[in-house]
Amino acid sequence: MKFRPCIDIHNGKVKQIVGGSLLDKGDYAQDNFVSEKDGDFYAKLYKDAGLEGGHIILLNPAGSQYYEEDVRQACLALSAYPGGLQIGGGMTAENAAFFLEQGASHIIVTSYVFKDGKINYENLEKIVAVTGKEHLVLDLSCRKKGEDYYIVTDRWQKFTDVKLTEDVLSELADYCDEFLVHAVDVEGKAGGIEEDIAALLGNWDGISVTYAGGVSSFEDLRKLKELGRNKVDVTIGSALDLFGGEMPFSKVLEEINF
Template sequence: MKFRPCIDIHNGSVKQIVGGSLSDKGDMAEDNFVSQQDGGYYGELYKKRGLTGGHIIILNPAGSQYYNADVEQAHKALAAFEGGLQIGGGINNENAKNFLDKGASHVIVTSFVFRNGEIDEHNLSLMKRAVGKERLVLDLSCRRRGDGYYIVTDRWQKFTDTKLCRETIERLRDSCDEFLIHAVDVEGKAHGIEEEVAAMLGGIDGMPATYAGGIASFDDLAKLKELGRGKVDFTIGSALDIFGGHMRFEEVCDFGKK
């Protein structure tokens, strides 16, 4: 159970948002925290602590007026911690290599692989050919709808018809190096984890998976460890003191090393 730090970038700034509030229209989001530091600062911070496997997420779409500023922040983070961070947000087979060349260890993909509500096998093959299975992370971020949790795309705004379940995970596990799962309904709210999602990830054997969403205390981490059977890595954003929260970054780092 490893701590995987994050660098979320929106409107040209490193920030923490309420995940479910993100909207491409007007580049809007409900902010929890907007940092005065740039991506390079956080990349250097994570490098000093040896926190490999964290992720950068670009939250504006490619057509946004802020997209280039987001990419500039991402490049600063990658330069500060070359080979130590993954990157996601608008990744496809054409731009993925550029981010790897800039120092990303992996690229993280959702929307390009899920089209018309389902897994697009052709696009998945394109991604594997572009970067290789060993440098591909599939983001299975999800929201609750009806009888379960469904994968969401386009910066968590659009539901697919693909349910997050054991069958989906087994279908995809041979196509990537690991999974990243944001529980979007609790993302940025610091009100506790989605226990069903955590338990589902705990059922994955032999495949790295990282959970993000709602962690607000060490009790939440203990619950995630129990439900995830000690195998699920974790991300904390808004609750960390480096992002304006109350959980001490140093203590979280120590928890992840125990």
């Protein structure tokens, strides 16, 4: 298990939000924390701590009045830690090269690849042609419907018809370097992890996977380590003291053998 830090950007600010609250209409989200610091502050912090493979997520759509400011914040972070951070949120075959040139190590993509509820292999192959498999992360963020977890798109607002299963992980692993999985129903709530998702990811053997969502304590961290068989990496957001939470950043680094 490794610690993968995050820089979430919404309405031009580094934030932590309740994941399931995002709405494109009115650029709304329920905020947990709004930072007064720019993206490069966090990027430098992560660089100084020797943390690699963290992610920047742009939480406004490209048509939003805030999108350009989101991108500016992201570019500040990327320039402060070139090659050390991944970026996602509105990524396509058309803009992926720009963000790689700005210093992103990987492009994180969901909505461009999951269209009309299905896996769009044409778009998947298009973006792989731009980034290369080695610079692509597929974000398989999911929400529960019935007894299953379904991949969600468009800033987690739309359900696809694709269930998160070991078979789907194995199928998509041929196209990317890593997976990122936000457990959206618990994202930003700091109320505990989605144990079923953690166990699914831990049972699967393949490329690197990062789990995000609900980690609120060191007990949650230990539970994820156990269920994920110590091979699933973790992102902690709202619970970190950096973002107004109660888990000291320094202690998290001590706890996780990264």
